[in-house]
Amino acid sequence: MTNIVLKYSHCLTPCDPRANPVLIIGQLKHLNRLSYETIKCKLEHRVPEEVFKAAVSSLHPSPTDSCALYLNVATVAALPLKCSRHNTPSRSHFITKIVKSLTGSGDEYIVVRIRDSGEPRLATCIHGVGKSALHLPALAVLSHTPPGATETIAWVGKGIVYDTGGLSLKGKTAMPGMKRDCGGAAAILGAFYAAVKQGFRENLHAVFCIAENSIGPLATRPDDIHTLYSGRTVEINNTDAEGRLVLADGVAFAQKDLGCNIILDMATLTGAQGIATGKYHAAILTNNEDWEVASGRAGINSGDLVHPLPYCPELHFPEFASAVADMKNSVADRSNAQPSCAGLFVAAHLGFDYPGVWIHVDMAGPVHCGERATGYGVALLLALFGRASHSTILQAVSPLGTPIDDNPQGASKKIRLV
Incomplete structure (x- = not known):
């Protein structure tokens, strides 16, 4: 599929699978409760x-299973029976895998998700057809x-084209x-657009x-020393560790120019993130345990999905020790918690005594599936800050009572997401 458009409906309308291929999907216990009369209009x-009943009875998910009902244009599929505490109950990644395996060639693919009661929950129509080693950043x-707003929130993203x-x-x-x-x-742009559309x-x-x-005549060389926006000097020992340099300038700008006391940076920062937390969970590193828990719930x-990394500057930041600058930009020991170290490089330009909340999201693995982008990060930000939205759905999924819930002096808070 070169282009995909998702449409959602809470009711089922009649159609012929040959014209509009259909997938009926749910947990096995819910499929067993599904009445044929309920789904009849699609089949x-x-x-x-x-x-249909014989197909459902033949399903043995491990972790998933599917059965063709009619050629390759009508399918019933079972989701995993169990869901661990570090997975989303929607089992969305398994739904993605099942949908990708479908071979129907219609203009519209209809996915019907079965809910706990054995009734269709959703019919989804899928229509397929600083200076660094960089040129000067823009x-x-x-x-x-909006009028009457009291909080100032900034979302900033690393955009290495x-x-x-x-x-x-x-x-x-x-x-x-x-290119990814x-x-x-890209995640920040998508989240900003969606947040404004939903009424932030x-x-x-x-x-x-x-x-x-x-590479070019102005490109940084290994051994160059740069003074970043924070005022700290960095010895370049790897020009491929460039994303942390622009992020360091971004968080420093958030602190110095915008006066933010909650800063979140999001980037495809390290290949080691995939080794640490996998291709489904981004890695999160933060100096605040409450926001770590909230991010995981969001x-x-x-x-x-996100999963926390160890936050321990005293053990990990020494990997950047330099004899000629405040720090190097790449670690000495690549086996010592690389994703944590890379995040701490960014935090160092705030200072480890920074009194506000700092959150770092490394999403190098989840950002893509094969050669295609996944759009990771948009839903995470909308959920994490959902209490600032007019959308009742986003408010419901937000793990925080308010966008900023620790304000003892009553002063307006400013949030920076980089």
């Missing part, structure tokens, strides 16, 4: 009741300022796919640090 032209800002690795060249096998290195900025009650700014990491509620 009756091609699938009799006895065939800063783009989108703002939303393409990452060749600079003079530390990735090579011809590692370079393909680096703008995934953090607070001041909201989306800031994008957009750059290209490639991930489970939204399907954009």
